[in-house]
Amino acid sequence: MYTPADLPADFGEIGLPGRYPFTRGPYPTMYRGRNWTMRQIAGFGQAEETNQRFRYLIAQGQTGLSVDFDMPTLMGLDSDDPMSIGEVGREGVAIDTLPDMAALFDGIDLEQISVSMTINPSAWILLAMYIAVAQDRGYDLHKLSGTIQNDILKEYVAQKEWVFPVRPSMRIVRDTIVYCAEHMARYNPVNISGYHISEAGANAQQEIAFTMAITRAYLEEVAAAGLDVDTFASRLSFFFVSQADLFEEVAKFRAVRRYYAKMVRDRFGAKDPRSMRLRFHAQTAAATLTKPQPLNNIVRTALQALSAVLGGAQSLHTNGLDEAYTIPSELAMKVSLRTQQILADETGVTSVIDPLGGSYYVESLTDQLERGIDEYLAKIDEMGGVIAAIEQGFMQREISDSAYEFARRKASGDRAVVGVNKYVDADSDQKIEVHKLDPESEARQTTRLKAIRADRDPARADAAIRRLLSDAKDPDANLMPATIEAVRAHLSMGEITAALREIFGSYRETPVF
Incomplete structure (x- = not known):
């Protein structure tokens, strides 16, 4: 139970939406002015196949594109590399050369729709292709909006996709940020990602603490290149998971937004409020989806989406009910998109800005999570900073321990998972439509x-x-x-x-x- 004694002593810690420290949201009017971007991720086979899925989603009312790439593309390999056999187009779209990128966005106006690309070690190459396609079409680069993920440090911590060592990889991230600051005023050159940290097994506290540690390292790297923080920080964007614990997730989003505002102002000397304004994309938690009773995943996803909206997300992807099996089918994608549309149009949650602001519990939990970020960053500083901490395996060990503890609790039944260790059906095989990859796609590519x-x-x-x-x-x-x-x-x-x-x-x- 929580009471008024659990509220911050200083109302300024809660504040007003759109004002420092942005606890209640990055914009004054939030969803009363504009809904979040509904950005369902898609990618499989050749570029032409994914292009057709994009057109389908746009026709269903999607307001932003998000591209998933196959494993060879993620790892900087060509489709005809011996290491790529059997993986081309399987878990995302295959992109080898500039004509592939042109085919991916054929018939889509890149000045009118934002594009997010989930790519890290080879992100700068995909950005170069995207720029070349835009220039060939006569677009103004300053009118392009979207992001490349490009968060290489979290790869060493969590997702484990890299090409080069840490320090030259940091140089590449720096170069993309500097280039975009000069040539692409509306584009986000890095999407700093707590999502994959969480999916690797981190708890909510670790997700936001390690994301802020990585963010600080990027800010230091670009500042060392001579750029003033106010020339580029406003174009940094973030990517977090929306997990199962509804109130903890809402508080997590509020806490990390406030911590970031203070860090950029007090540590890096930002003066422009836009530099202090953390904007984030959220995705519901793929790791919570289950093969048994897969229709339950629709309910899980809806509640996780609600926590992202209550926490003030600017962009949202809702997972498909079949993603424990394969990449989502058209039907699963449609249901996921309709989930967001029902939230936006039927529930009334968009009518009130930060409706949980002032909740004794949520404000107390927000404070607790913000303090936890400071405690983790102090440990990382003692090790010599985030790169040294990565090289010493500190964050990797913390995530591994958290993942083991969660798995132990699930196996013992202490952590309930409906349909898996509680309310289990004797026959839980529900027949669902799943996506089927064209077996000839790899040969064509x-x-x-x-x-x-x-x-x-x-x-x-x-x-x-x-x-x-x-x-x-x-x-x-x-x-x-x-x-x-x-x-x-x-x-x-x-x-x-x-x-x-x-x-x-x-x-x-x-x-x-």
């Missing part, structure tokens, strides 16, 4: 890649790769212009990363037990 390599201008491709390598050797050079020329010369994703690996090296993680 590798054939196209070989044709593009054969048809390109070899002199231009050779000059482009030499320029890229020269810039990579210069720590003060920005890699983005040379990468844009490389993709224009029809160099492939794998060719670019393989060339740079000769300079940057590769990374092998020290196992954590």
